[in-house]
Amino acid sequence: MEKLMIRGGRPLRGTVQISGAKNSAVALVPAAILAESEVILDNLPLISDVAVYSEILQELGATVSRKDDVMRINPANLRSVPMPNGKVKLLRASYYLMGALLGRFGEATIGMPGGCNFEPRPIDQHIKGFEALGATVVNEHGSMKIFAKQLRGAKIYLDVASVGATINIMLAASRAKGSTIIENAAKEPEIIDVATLLNAMGAVIKGAGTETIRIEGVDKLHGCRHSIIPDRIQAGTYMIAAAATRGDVLIDNVIPKHLEAITAKLEEMGVEVHELDESIRIIGKDSYSPIDVKALVYPGFATDLQSPMTTLLTQAAGVSILTDYVYGTRFKHVPELARMGANIRVEGRSAIIEGGKLNAAKVKAADLRAGAALVIAALTVDNDITEITGVEYIDRGYDDLDEKLRLLGAEVWREQEE
Numbered sequence: 001m002e003k004l005m006i007r008g009g010r011p012l013r014g015t016v017q018i019s020g021a022k023n024s025a026v027a028l029v030p031a032a033i034l035a036e037s038e039v040i041l042d043n044l045p046l047i048s049d050v051a052v053y054s055e056i057l058q059e060l061g062a063t064v065s066r067k068d069d070v071m072r073i074n075p076a077n078l079r080s081v082p083m084p085n086g087k088v089k090l091l092r093a094s095y096y097l098m099g100a101l102l103g104r105f106g107e108a109t110i111g112m113p114g115g116c117n118f119e120p121r122p123i124d125q126h127i128k129g130f131e132a133l134g135a136t137v138v139n140e141h142g143s144m145k146i147f148a149k150q151l152r153g154a155k156i157y158l159d160v161a162s163v164g165a166t167i168n169i170m171l172a173a174s175r176a177k178g179s180t181i182i183e184n185a186a187k188e189p190e191i192i193d194v195a196t197l198l199n200a201m202g203a204v205i206k207g208a209g210t211e212t213i214r215i216e217g218v219d220k221l222h223g224c225r226h227s228i229i230p231d232r233i234q235a236g237t238y239m240i241a242a243a244a245t246r247g248d249v250l251i252d253n254v255i256p257k258h259l260e261a262i263t264a265k266l267e268e269m270g271v272e273v274h275e276l277d278e279s280i281r282i283i284g285k286d287s288y289s290p291i292d293v294k295a296l297v298y299p300g301f302a303t304d305l306q307s308p309m310t311t312l313l314t315q316a317a318g319v320s321i322l323t324d325y326v327y328g329t330r331f332k333h334v335p336e337l338a339r340m341g342a343n344i345r346v347e348g349r350s351a352i353i354e355g356g357k358l359n360a361a362k363v364k365a366a367d368l369r370a371g372a373a374l375v376i377a378a379l380t381v382d383n384d385i386t387e388i389t390g391v392e393y394i395d396r397g398y399d400d401l402d403e404k405l406r407l408l409g410a411e412v413w414r415e416q417e418e
Helices: 022-034 048-059 086-090 090-106 124-132 163-173 187-199 232-244 256-269 303-313 333-340 368-380 401-407
Strands: 001-006 015-019 041-043 063-067 069-072 107-111 136-140 142-148 156-157 179-183 203-205 212-216 226-227 250-253 272-275 279-283 292-295 319-324 343-347 352-354 362-364 385-389 413-417
Touching: 001 368, 015 401, 022 041, 022 069, 022 163, 022 232, 022 250, 048 063, 048 069, 048 136, 069 368, 086 090, 086 107, 086 212, 086 303, 090 107, 090 362, 107 156, 124 136, 124 156, 124 163, 142 303, 163 179, 163 187, 163 212, 163 333, 187 203, 187 226, 226 352, 232 250, 232 256, 232 303, 232 368, 232 413, 250 413, 256 272, 256 303, 272 362, 292 303, 303 352, 303 368, 333 343, 333 368, 368 385, 368 401, 401 413
Parallel strands: 015 250, 041 226, 156 179, 292 319, 362 385
Antiparallel strands: 001 385, 001 413, 041 069, 063 069, 107 142, 136 142, 179 212, 203 212, 250 279, 272 279, 319 352, 343 352
16 A cells, blocks of 8 residues: 655645546446447546446446547447446445446446445435336345336436436436436536536437436437546645645636636635636635635535645634535544644534644545545645555545646655555
């Protein structure tokens, strides 16, 4: 196992290129198996979750090849194989295989998903959607067995605007017989990205990005070429890192509209933000004002940026309050930040953060975004080395992190854990 070593105290300066969206990629790769000919995905992030998914698809019989950020998936010889264990346990988004295999073959047996364990995230809304489409769902020894003689369109109201459930129902319904309506659907940009791919494959989906999505089922889907949207969470993380280190960074290959919530909060703190057509420039300042932040579903402040934002708020002169209304217990980064000298108190869904200087320490990433928070914290420490373990979580969502930070002037390297 590796550990990440960071000598802090250097303001980040320069330009960083943002890769394709992780939260899109982990849905688009399984969506490709709904087609019966080759699908080409461009701008794919070089992250471990995508590598695992590539291996899973090959186990199912698909032909998968990759060169740089382009992946070719030919699912012509795909077969429905029960996958109760193995690699599906390594990533949270393995549940998208349920909707994709159900739509393609009318059956799926998938083990319960793994990934970051920061809060229980039930899949009851996924199951509700599958059952509404006419599928039978049985829990067998920790695996979900889902099958249907014929999927039929239905009107489905989601009790929670779940991104995963919205996408999973879209996948299955795209090849169901008749019309499906998803009400109280999630609105995230990644849902629009998946719908764009499915439509290019021959699906008929309207309303993605709104609370009501309408799907007309089709008998077959075909291959296509699709370019993945930029990763708004990765972009937001570098925006926060630039501000926290009092740097000057141009974050390139972004969609500024997707970043409006984080942009507004940075400006409220006193960070200088300049929006361009496909990039954002962040210029840090010597002092920041404390603010209140509420993590909400899109288009609100992203819960995936809650952890990195906690670190930035330790750099404000005063007391800030950060409340997560999406995942109320997503605060595993707080004890590790406390090891670095942060003054943070958690009360229910809120973290009360008093600004102050951070110190180097040995800390451990408990999940993907907690790891990002610790990386940013390490970058702020004045000329001392922070040691971060649990790097495998960080690699799930940030491609080429070390090199990108080095190009911005950070002193970052990896060592093997003893």
